[in-house]
Amino acid sequence: MQAAVVTENGVVIKTVPIPALGAEQVLVRVRAAGLNRADLGVAAGHAHGAMGGAGTIMGIEFAGEVAAVGAGVTQVKPGDRVMCSGAGAYAEYALADMGRVVPVPDRNLSWEQAATLTVALSTMHDAVVTNGRLVAGEAVMVLGASSGVGLVAMQIAKHLGAGLVIGTSTNAERRARLKEFGADLAVDTSVEGWSKQVLEATGGKGVALVVDQVSAATINEAMLATAILGRIVNVGRLGGNKGSFNFDLHATRRIAYIGVTHRTRSVEEVREEFRVMRRDLWDAVEAGAFSLPIDKVFPLAQAPEALEHMKANQHFGKIVLAT
Structure with a gap:
């Protein structure tokens, strides 16, 4: 099969074997x-766990x-149309754990x-509901809201009934479109x-929940924009890993600062993440x-060009490879 593979010379399209199927895989x-x-x-050669x-x-x-x-998979069968998360997606064939x-x-x-949907739904249900503990009526702010997951x-x-949804983007054109996707207020963090x-929009209180994809540059x-006893869920670090x-301020406002990643989750933890996402969201999906x-x-053969397009950070929404 054809696949986009990391090499010492960058990402290259190569012929590789179809992956071997495990008992609990699809x-x-x-x-x-x-x-x-x-x-x-990953394209730059930075290892993240496996x-x-x-x-x-x-x-x-x-x-x-x-x-x-x-042999252990019962919920899907050959021929079914599915969407998945799992390693090795830029290829003609890929494996996914049955729970994903x-x-x-x-x-x-x-x-x-x-x-476009699987990673965004599971990651952001985990951030907003499981770790963010959103209660209907609360104000929510998404930092880096113009990305797909944002x-x-x-x-x-x-x-899920948030009272006020605030999205942020430093790009005026992308910021203008956030209201199409649920934002009541769009803010320029530059x-x-x-x-x-944010404080004006929330009557001086601040938001109860921040979903933070930017981190160091805006923390x-x-x-300052988070309510006393509010929660910040650190999902991404587009603005830097350190700062x-x-x-x-963190102590004064008694903020719960919660870090999340999939790199240190077990198979069972990720399966549970998908289970509760489907419980809460699947009717709406x-x-x-x-x-x-x-x-x-982009076609699969242009995977390196697609990655460069993402790296340029001028896109709105998702970039997709067709295989």
């Missing part, structure tokens, strides 16, 4: 794969038809659309003192309540 004929920010680190390094097949999100199932495979909703979704975070918050806009201002942190714009579709 082999999928990939029709489309979604790009995610984590892919850039991911990364020369020989790694790129990608963590895909949709396609079930080609074969392991969900049916493509029966509403004529294209493969490209189906490939757009879904706002939609989940709105669907403006000095931007937290004042202190974000804490200044105002510990006194099947009704078409969540959607993502597709910025651009």
